[in-house]
Amino acid sequence: MKNxxxxxFSINLVLVLVISTIVIPDVTYAKTLGDLKKELQNTxxxxxxxxxxxxxxxxxxDSTQANISKTSxxxxxxxxxxxxxxxxxxxLNLDIQTKKKQIKDIISFYQFSDSTTMYxxxxxxxxxxxxxxxxxxxxxxxxxxxNDLIDQYNNLIVTNKKKQEDLSKKITELSSKQEQLxxxxxxxxxxxxxxxxxxxxxxxxxxxxxxxxxxxxxQYGCKDSDDLNVCTRGQLPADTKxxxxxISGSRSSKYGWRFHPTRKxxxxxxxxxxxxxxxxxxxxxxxxxGIVRKSSCGGNMIFIHHKVNGVTxxxxxxxxxxxxxxxxxxxxxxxxxxxxxxxxSVEIWDKCSTGRxxxxxxxxxxxxxxxxxxxxxxxxxxxxxxxxxxxxxxxxWSNRTTKY
Numbered sequence: 001m002k003n004x005x006x007x008x009f010s011i012n013l014v015l016v017l018v019i020s021t022i023v024i025p026d027v028t029y030a031k032t033l034g035d036l037k038k039e040l041q042n043t044x045x046x047x048x049x050x051x052x053x054x055x056x057x058x059x060x061x062d063s064t065q066a067n068i069s070k071t072s073x074x075x076x077x078x079x080x081x082x083x084x085x086x087x088x089x090x091x092l093n094l095d096i097q098t099k100k101k102q103i104k105d106i107i108s109f110y111q112f113s114d115s116t117t118m119y120x121x122x123x124x125x126x127x128x129x130x131x132x133x134x135x136x137x138x139x140x141x142x143x144x145x146x147n148d149l150i151d152q153y154n155n156l157i158v159t160n161k162k163k164q165e166d167l168s169k170k171i172t173e174l175s176s177k178q179e180q181l182x183x184x185x186x187x188x189x190x191x192x193x194x195x196x197x198x199x200x201x202x203x204x205x206x207x208x209x210x211x212x213x214x215x216x217x218x219q220y221g222c223k224d225s226d227d228l229n230v231c232t233r234g235q236l237p238a239d240t241k242x243x244x245x246x247i248s249g250s251r252s253s254k255y256g257w258r259f260h261p262t263r264k265x266x267x268x269x270x271x272x273x274x275x276x277x278x279x280x281x282x283x284x285x286x287x288x289x290g291i292v293r294k295s296s297c298g299g300n301m302i303f304i305h306h307k308v309n310g311v312t313x314x315x316x317x318x319x320x321x322x323x324x325x326x327x328x329x330x331x332x333x334x335x336x337x338x339x340x341x342x343x344x345s346v347e348i349w350d351k352c353s354t355g356r357x358x359x360x361x362x363x364x365x366x367x368x369x370x371x372x373x374x375x376x377x378x379x380x381x382x383x384x385x386x387x388x389x390x391x392x393x394x395x396x397w398s399n400r401t402t403k404y
Contacts, residue, residue, distance in 0.1 A: 032225055034225060040213060064184060089163055095156060212372070236287060238308075239284040239286070243389075249274050250275060255271060270378055279340075280336065281333060282337050286307070290302070291327055293323070297350070299349065319350060320358075325337045340357060364382065
């Protein structure tokens, strides 16, 4: 019974996951300009909170950097101490050699042999009893002095070994501190990058929302209580079809799930990648709704509202080197809006591109009007191949008009 329940649960879970990946084009819902301004205020509140978190994190970073500096000072001090120990050990070795020479000098001075009976031989060589007593006393003194020198020698060896052990311990501790310092730096850099990405994303969202509000107020004359769908749709230039955004080229990557080449995860490729001519044109008549500059994933971007055969859409253009339009501009299919980019060595801020191309997106509804959430926009994207007359199988095209 339990296995049956598990099986049913697994089937239902799979169905939920599959259904969650299906794009359902729920095109419109009522939103006023006042609602958009409230969303901007909420985003500003999020930004203030993010700034507070940034300041707190900066304090943590400063503290970590202070610890790193302190550790560096300790490392320098340890290195100096190691140098001192090394010099002391070298001096001890010289002292040991000096003691050995002193022993040899004493033996040589009294012309003793190196035999074990050298002191006895010396004492027994006396000619009188007084001379014998004298020689015996000298021998005992020499023997004691020699033993003292040997003891000093042994003590110096022990001291030498002890300091060598201390030196080895210092080196081990120093290596451990260096490794900890490296790990701290790596974590600090990663944390700093995350903070920058977060703030850049929020700043870009604020910029988009402000530009959208300005467009609705200045371009369309919308009031705070006006439904944006009603306010704008009657003023969107109408068109009957979509056109290829590049004069010539081919598709290098299709819409759909794939392993991302730079992020190294499976994710939805929310558009189609086009390579070829560098001038980018609007896919149909419309109004520029949003512009993003130097995004860390997508680079420079343009979003355009369209009304084609009575249905509203948003087209997106990413990885751009230059942008030739502004928010609120009315465009046609013949309006050049940008130049392609995405070259990692040129657009160094764009971390999601491996080469020059255009990432072309299409979505149902009016992004920044019907909805402002990026996740909602992503959920409403669809394969541009279903609407735009691209050749099949990635074939090359040489103009924007030939039918395939």
